[in-house]
Amino acid sequence: MKLETLRYDVVVIGGGPGGIPAAIAAARHGAKVLLVEKNGYLGGNLTIGLPLLGYLDRYGNQVIRGIAQELVDALVERDACSPHHWCPMHDSVTIYNDEVFKVVAFEKCMEAGVEILLYTQVIDTNVENGRLLSVTLFGKGRKMEVEAKVFIDATGDGDVGYMAGATFEMGQKGSGKLQPPTLMCTIEGVDEARVIQCLEEDPEQTVLASTIEVGPGYDAAYYRSNPDHHVIVAFRKLFTELKEKGILPVDRDTLISIQTLTPGRINLNCTRHMGINGSDVRDLTKATIDGHIQNLKLIEVLRQYLPGFENARLVRFYPFLGVRESRRFHGIDTLTEEDLLNGVIDETTIGIGSYIIDIHDGDGASTIVKKVMPYGIPYGSTVSSDIANLMFAGRCGSMDAVAMSSLRVMPPLMAMGQAAGVGAALAVEKGVDPGQVNVAEVRSILRSDGVMLETSPDAADKYPNE
Numbered sequence: 001m002k003l004e005t006l007r008y009d010v011v012v013i014g015g016g017p018g019g020i021p022a023a024i025a026a027a028r029h030g031a032k033v034l035l036v037e038k039n040g041y042l043g044g045n046l047t048i049g050l051p052l053l054g055y056l057d058r059y060g061n062q063v064i065r066g067i068a069q070e071l072v073d074a075l076v077e078r079d080a081c082s083p084h085h086w087c088p089m090h091d092s093v094t095i096y097n098d099e100v101f102k103v104v105a106f107e108k109c110m111e112a113g114v115e116i117l118l119y120t121q122v123i124d125t126n127v128e129n130g131r132l133l134s135v136t137l138f139g140k141g142r143k144m145e146v147e148a149k150v151f152i153d154a155t156g157d158g159d160v161g162y163m164a165g166a167t168f169e170m171g172q173k174g175s176g177k178l179q180p181p182t183l184m185c186t187i188e189g190v191d192e193a194r195v196i197q198c199l200e201e202d203p204e205q206t207v208l209a210s211t212i213e214v215g216p217g218y219d220a221a222y223y224r225s226n227p228d229h230h231v232i233v234a235f236r237k238l239f240t241e242l243k244e245k246g247i248l249p250v251d252r253d254t255l256i257s258i259q260t261l262t263p264g265r266i267n268l269n270c271t272r273h274m275g276i277n278g279s280d281v282r283d284l285t286k287a288t289i290d291g292h293i294q295n296l297k298l299i300e301v302l303r304q305y306l307p308g309f310e311n312a313r314l315v316r317f318y319p320f321l322g323v324r325e326s327r328r329f330h331g332i333d334t335l336t337e338e339d340l341l342n343g344v345i346d347e348t349t350i351g352i353g354s355y356i357i358d359i360h361d362g363d364g365a366s367t368i369v370k371k372v373m374p375y376g377i378p379y380g381s382t383v384s385s386d387i388a389n390l391m392f393a394g395r396c397g398s399m400d401a402v403a404m405s406s407l408r409v410m411p412p413l414m415a416m417g418q419a420a421g422v423g424a425a426l427a428v429e430k431g432v433d434p435g436q437v438n439v440a441e442v443r444s445i446l447r448s449d450g451v452m453l454e455t456s457p458d459a460a461d462k463y464p465n466e
Contacts, residue, residue, distance in 0.1 A: 004144045008034045009428045011148040013122050016044020017410040018393030018417035019154030020105050021067040025421030027112040031428050034146065035114050036137060038121045042105035046410055047098045048318040049184040049267035051231055051258055054355035054411040055084040056092030057374045058215065060464045063352040066451035068414035074104045082229045086464050088215035088222060091355060095229050097261055125163040131388050132164050150389050150424040150434055154417060157279040158327040158396030166386040168327040172401045177362030179324035180272040183291025186315040187299055188265040194308035196223045205235050209253060209366035232257040242305060249297035253366050270298055272360060278323030287321055324360060324408060331398025332435050333380020340372040340403055345454055348439055349376025351415030352452050359405045372406060374455045379439045382420040388433045391424055393417035415451065422446055
C-alpha cells in the first residue's frame with residue numbers, strides 16, 4: 001500500500017468539543033493545521049443529544065466565552081440555540097440543534113483556514129527520544145504519514161497518547177471503576193406539560209438520592225417556569241418501583257429527559273452500561289448493542305407507566321455511545337479535586353470551569369453530585385509530561401478522576417481546547433515545545449481573544465431564586 005507523507009505545523013486528532021476550538025485557535029494564530037476526524041462530520045459529543053452545561057456558574061454568572069461562545073452565537077443567528085439559563089442542579093443549561101452545529105463547526109474551521117480530513121483514524125505513531133515525529137492515518141484503504149511540530153490529542157479516550165506510550169490512569173480513586181457510558185436516543189410525541197403536571201401532583205417524584213447536591217427550587221415549579229430550556233432529572237420513586245418489579249430495562253434510578261428546540265421532542269439519557277471500558281472496542285460494541293435494545297424497551301415502559309409519554313415514539317438513536325470516563329494522561333500540571341473545592345484560579349489558568357462534580361456510580365448506584373466554585377484549568381493539564389510535543393484537549397487531559405467528572409462536559413472542554421490551540425501555535429512560532437512556551441503570553445493571547453481567565457469581580461455568591 002502506497003504511503004503518502006504530509007507535513008503540518010499542528011495536527012489535531014478528534015473533531016469534538018476539544019478538537020474544534022483547538023484547531024480554530026491554532027489556525028487563527030498562524031499555524032498550518034490539519035483536523036482529523038473519524039466520523040463524516042465534526043462535533044463528537046456535541047452531536048449526540050446532550051445539552052451544553054457549564055457556561056454559567058452555580059450563581060448564574062457566565063464563566064466561559066471565547067470560541068465556545070462564538071459557536072453558540074453562530075447557532076443563535078440560525079435560531080438553533082437557546083440562551084444560557086441558570087439551573088438549580090446543572091448550574092446552567094443551553095439547548096441547541098446538534099445538526100445545525102455540524103454546519104457551524106465546518107464553517108468556523110474553514111473560515112480559520114483549518115484543513116479537515118473526515119472518515120480517517122490514527123492507526124500508529126512514530127516516537128523517538130520522547131518526541132512524536134508522525135502519526136499514521138488510515139481511511140478508505142489509504143494510508144498517510146503525517147508529520148507535525150505539535151500534535152493535539154482530542155480523541156476523548158487519548159488514543160494518540162496511548163499509542164505513543166504516554167503515561168495514563170483510569171478509574172475512580174479507590175475503586176478503579178469507570179463511570180458507565182450511555183447511548184442516547186430521541187423520542188417525540190411527549191406531552192411535556194403533562195409530565196410536569198405529574199411531578200406537581202406527586203412531589204415525591206422530584207426527590208433525588210441523598211448523594212445529589214442541588215440548589216434551591218429544583219422542582220416542578222422550576223420546570224413550569226422554564227418551559228423551553230430544562231433538563232428533567234426526576235421520577236426516582238417510579239423508577240425504583242419499576243426496578244423492584246423487574247420491569248425497568250435500564251440500570252438507572254432516575255429519568256433524565258433533555259428538552260430540544262422542537263416541542264414534544266426530547267432526548268433520553270437513561271441507559272448506563274456497567275463495567276464498560278470506553279477505550280476497548282469490544283466493550284463499546286457490547287454496550288452499543290445493549291443500548292439500542294434497552295432504549296426501545298424503555299420507551300415502551302414509559303408509554304405504559306409515565307403520564308405524558310403515552311404517545312412517545314422513537315425518532316433516532318445517536319450514532320455512538322457517550323463515554324464519561326476512560327484514560328487520563330499525565331501532564332506537566334494536574335487539575336485536582338482540591339482545586340475544584342477550593343476554587344483555585346491562578347497565573348497558570350487558561351480557562352474557567354465551574355460545572356458540578358458529577359460522578360455516575362460504576363457499581364450501578366445513583367449519581368454523586370457536588371457543587372463547586374469556579375476554578376481555573378491549568379495550562380499544564382494540556383501538555384504531556386512524557387511526549388514533548390504532544391498536547392491534550394478533552395477529558396483525556398491531566399486531571400484526577402473527580403476533577404474530570406466536572407471538566408468532562410463540553411463548554412469547559414472547548415475552553416481547554418482553545419488554550420491548547422493557542423499554546424501549540426505559539427510553540428510553533430517560537431520554535432519550542434508546548435511545555436516551554438511562556439504561559440503569561442498564552443494567557444495574554446487568550447484574554448485578547450475574549451476568553452475568561454477569572455470570574456467577574458462583582459459576581460454575586462447568591463443563587464438567582466434566593
